[in-house]
Amino acid sequence: MTVQTKAFGPREIEERQIIRFPRGVFGFEHLHEYALIDSEQPPFYWLQSVAEVQTAFVLINPYMIKPDYVLDVSPADIEEIGSPPQEDILVFAIVTIPSDDFRGMTANLQGPVVINRKAGLGKQCIHLDAAWPIRHRILAGASSRGET
Amino acid sequence: MLILARRTGETIVIDDTIRVSVVEIKGEQIKLGIDAPSSVKVYRLEVYEAIREENRSAASSAQIPKLPNILGEDT
Numbered sequence: 001m002t003v004q005t006k007a008f009g010p011r012e013i014e015e016r017q018i019i020r021f022p023r024g025v026f027g028f029e030h031l032h033e034y035a036l037i038d039s040e041q042p043p044f045y046w047l048q049s050v051a052e053v054q055t056a057f058v059l060i061n062p063y064m065i066k067p068d069y070v071l072d073v074s075p076a077d078i079e080e081i082g083s084p085p086q087e088d089i090l091v092f093a094i095v096t097i098p099s100d101d102f103r104g105m106t107a108n109l110q111g112p113v114v115i116n117r118k119a120g121l122g123k124q125c126i127h128l129d130a131a132w133p134i135r136h137r138i139l140a141g142a143s144s145r146g147e148t
Numbered sequence: 149m150l151i152l153a154r155r156t157g158e159t160i161v162i163d164d165t166i167r168v169s170v171v172e173i174k175g176e177q178i179k180l181g182i183d184a185p186s187s188v189k190v191y192r193l194e195v196y197e198a199i200r201e202e203n204r205s206a207a208s209s210a211q212i213p214k215l216p217n218i219l220g221e222d223t
Contacts (some may be wrong), residue, residue, distance in 0.1 A: 026196060026199045043210045076187045077189070110195065110199060113152070126195055
């Protein structure tokens with residue numbers, strides 16, 4: 001199917017790239033279907049709303065920027081995506097890139113996005129450990145809007 | 149909104165299985181004890197609001213910068 005994307009314009013998407021978020025993501029509860037797309041700049045990915053072209057999130061693998069990151073979310077969250085085995089769970093952090101200076105880009109480690117890749121089901125969770133920052137600076141030594 | 153008055157040590161029960169007790173009252177701070185099945189998620193409201201706010205910022209993110217090996221940069 002063809003999906004209108006914010007980053008690339010119309011793009012051909014395979015069925016397995018379509019991820020359903022039954023509860024949406026926080027603040028975007030009305031959107032339930034996204035396409036998971038490789039960006040042209042690894043290690044980033046796009047989570048593009050199928051219904052709303054202007055709603056797209058940049059994702060990154062949190063373990064790549066924070067090797068000691070541990071996914072600890074409510075078992076109820078994992079049930080919501082069908083309780084897949086560990087190897088079928090993809091974990092992403094949503095990235096915020098300030099328009100004035102990309103060096104301040106941050107990743108949300110407090111609200112990870114988990115995806116059951118076999119079932120194409122996704123969910124934004126809240127980490128049980130409140131110490132993981134909502135704005136974790138991705139580029140070390142760069143200025144940012146602050147970390148918390 | 150239902151408003152109930154409770155004293156230290158008293159509890160309310162929600163939906164038969166969730167118990168919220170007033171553990172301690174100290175000035176403006178109240179400590180609540182929450183007993184709930186593991187299927188019930190309990191978070192502070194501020195966390196939801198902060199994540200919702202951050203998602204909105206993230207959705208209006210600039211494009212991914214076109215730089216090779218961006219994570220390899222020191223500054």
